[in-house]
Amino acid sequence: MLKEHCSVVSHTCIADSVYELVLEGEMTKQMQQPGQFVHVKVSDGLDPVLRRPISIANINQEKSQFTLIYRKQGRGTSLLAEKKPGDQVDILGPLGNGFPVAEAGKGNLAVLVGGGIGVPPLYELAKQLVSKGVTVINILGFQTQGSVFYESKFAELGQTYVATVDGTHGTEGFVTSVLNNEKFHADIVYSCGPTPMLRAVEEGEFAKKVYLSLEERMGCGIGACFACVCHLKDDPEGYSYKKVCSDGPVFRAGEVAI
Amino acid sequence: MSMLNIDLPGLSLKNPVMPASGCFGFGKEFSNLFNLDILGAIMVKATTPEPRFGNPTPRVAETPGGMLNAIGLQNPGLKKVLSEELPWLKRFDVPIIANVAGSTEEDYVQVAKEISHAPNVHALELNISCPNVKTGGIAFGTDPEMAKSLTQKVKAVSSVPVYVKLSPNVTDIVSIAKAVEAGGADGLTMINTLLGMRLDLQTAKPILANRTGGLSGAAVKPVALRMIYEVSQQVSIPIIGMGGIQSAEDVIEFFYAGASAVAVGTQNFVDPFVCPSIIEELPALLAKLGYSHISECTGRSWKKVEQFAHHRA
Numbered sequence: 001m002l003k004e005h006c007s008v009v010s011h012t013c014i015a016d017s018v019y020e021l022v023l024e025g026e027m028t029k030q031m032q033q034p035g036q037f038v039h040v041k042v043s044d045g046l047d048p049v050l051r052r053p054i055s056i057a058n059i060n061q062e063k064s065q066f067t068l069i070y071r072k073q074g075r076g077t078s079l080l081a082e083k084k085p086g087d088q089v090d091i092l093g094p095l096g097n098g099f100p101v102a103e104a105g106k107g108n109l110a111v112l113v114g115g116g117i118g119v120p121p122l123y124e125l126a127k128q129l130v131s132k133g134v135t136v137i138n139i140l141g142f143q144t145q146g147s148v149f150y151e152s153k154f155a156e157l158g159q160t161y162v163a164t165v166d167g168t169h170g171t172e173g174f175v176t177s178v179l180n181n182e183k184f185h186a187d188i189v190y191s192c193g194p195t196p197m198l199r200a201v202e203e204g205e206f207a208k209k210v211y212l213s214l215e216e217r218m219g220c221g222i223g224a225c226f227a228c229v230c231h232l233k234d235d236p237e238g239y240s241y242k243k244v245c246s247d248g249p250v251f252r253a254g255e256v257a258i
Numbered sequence: 259m260s261m262l263n264i265d266l267p268g269l270s271l272k273n274p275v276m277p278a279s280g281c282f283g284f285g286k287e288f289s290n291l292f293n294l295d296i297l298g299a300i301m302v303k304a305t306t307p308e309p310r311f312g313n314p315t316p317r318v319a320e321t322p323g324g325m326l327n328a329i330g331l332q333n334p335g336l337k338k339v340l341s342e343e344l345p346w347l348k349r350f351d352v353p354i355i356a357n358v359a360g361s362t363e364e365d366y367v368q369v370a371k372e373i374s375h376a377p378n379v380h381a382l383e384l385n386i387s388c389p390n391v392k393t394g395g396i397a398f399g400t401d402p403e404m405a406k407s408l409t410q411k412v413k414a415v416s417s418v419p420v421y422v423k424l425s426p427n428v429t430d431i432v433s434i435a436k437a438v439e440a441g442g443a444d445g446l447t448m449i450n451t452l453l454g455m456r457l458d459l460q461t462a463k464p465i466l467a468n469r470t471g472g473l474s475g476a477a478v479k480p481v482a483l484r485m486i487y488e489v490s491q492q493v494s495i496p497i498i499g500m501g502g503i504q505s506a507e508d509v510i511e512f513f514y515a516g517a518s519a520v521a522v523g524t525q526n527f528v529d530p531f532v533c534p535s536i537i538e539e540l541p542a543l544l545a546k547l548g549y550s551h552i553s554e555c556t557g558r559s560w561k562k563v564e565q566f567a568h569h570r571a
Contacts, residue, residue, distance in 0.1 A: 047322035220527035227318040239309035
């Protein structure tokens with residue numbers, strides 16, 4: 001983990017309120033696992049005080065660059081959206097434990113299920129899986145046509161389904177509609193998105209091995225502040241816990257209560 | 259010669275900078291980032307007799323210049339702190355200040371008695387000021403008589419000096435400070451967080467699951483300085499100051515107000531390297547301001563000039 005001022009290479013609005021931020025920095029070397037995140041200080045000032053956890057969407061080791069995709073919705077991300085190429089951004093990372101690529105073997109079928117702003121880390125995951133000979137199917141859920149991003153980039157890596165809640169693009173409904181209709185017989189499912197979606201993916205038992213990336217309000221991002229703890233699934237009222245930031249954010253389905 | 263070493267009851271500090279309780283866990287996470295030996299001391303996370311899961315999430319909310327937390331004293335319980343967390347910290351050459359918490363007087367006495375015997379615990383910090391638990395915590399820190407009585411009981415069983423952590427959520431902090439001094443406290447740590455809340459624009463409900471939380475960060479610094487300024491003139495025991503410290507300049511300001519050492523809290527979450535940075539920057543800042551030792555700064559805001567006759571005389 002490094003604390004570093006990374007420079008903005010490019011910053012592009014790629015869908016309604018969704019931005020793709022490409023950064024350059026030494027910490028790229030430490031980025032191996034898809035699904036890890038960086039903790040971003042969006043302003044030099046005191047408002048907001050805390051960093052923003054944003055997952056890594058793409059790693060480019062050759063250029064020492066990595067990509068973050070985020071939705072501009074609150075004060076923090078609005079300030080981040082103002083960064084221009086050449087600007088410096090104070091970043092702590094990489095943090096957390098990402099998706100276990102090794103769990104998918106050559107020739108396996110991996111189904112990647114993403115919802116909204118949970119889609120980005122699946123892109124680096126799909127890249128790494130494909131490069132080791134895993135067949136990838138991507139199921140991406142969005143609110144509406146205007147919020148769809150990276151569809152063609154995912155399509156380059158494997159068969160890609162898009163679902164929109166209002167039916168303006170792809171299948172009408174949720175990612176689970178696609179999962180229930182298509183019966184993929186996946187060896188492994190990886191998922192990232194809103195909690196209700198993760199719950200549905202967990203309950204659907206769409207593969208023997210299912211990995212989920214959780215989201216929670218974080219403080220430090222390194223496991224010290226205990227802001228983002230969750231209960232274990234087999235001890236929902238007890239004292240045992242996992243920290244989303246440092247034990248996760250990726251957990252095997254059934255490990256933690258979601 | 260060091261410009262930063264400080265001797266306080268039970269504590270021989272290399273420098274007066276330490277992470278504040280609840281902002282540093284039991285040190286493990288930060289030990290991956292820098293050598294904990296460089297710290298003046300470590301105030302470890304509050305310990306209660308039994309394990310506590312703490313409050314439901316969300317446990318943090320933000321506000322300009324600060325944050326609200328309602329963790330709820332999550333900790334693995336006295337037994338595990340004694341058998342795992344404190345022994346693990348023994349690999350570092352740094353004194354530990356154990357934060358003692360509970361719901362009843364008996365809880366505090368039990369934790370204090372047992373934890374004070376851990377070999378690397380050099381002092382206790384009696385947490386009578388946590389605003390985020392339903393029973394205990396702040397209840398003991400807002401009534402002078404209760405605070406004094408609890409201090410006496412803990413002092414009677416502790417084998418190391420006892421610092422009492424004061425709450426700013428009181429009308430007259432000086433009366434609480436005097437009461438715990440009369441109860442035998444060896445020092446004070448102040449301030450704990452200020453009780454606050456945030457509401458969600460869509461739902462109209464509190465953001466924190468606990469509804470209210472403790473405000474910390476730069477926003478509380480002026481309150482902490484004012485309280486240390488008032489208390490340090492009325493008690494003769496030393497104060498470890500805390501509340502929004504982010505820089506070496508802030509440290510000096512706390513010393514001027516009356517602190518003899520300081521703790522850094524929230525800023526550890528923003529910059530995990532803040533403590534080593536401050537420790538590194540302090541000597542040059544002291545030299546620039548014309549001091550040969552940091553202890554010369556304590557209480558400079560209110561002490562009479564002749565008390566500093568030795569300084570640049």
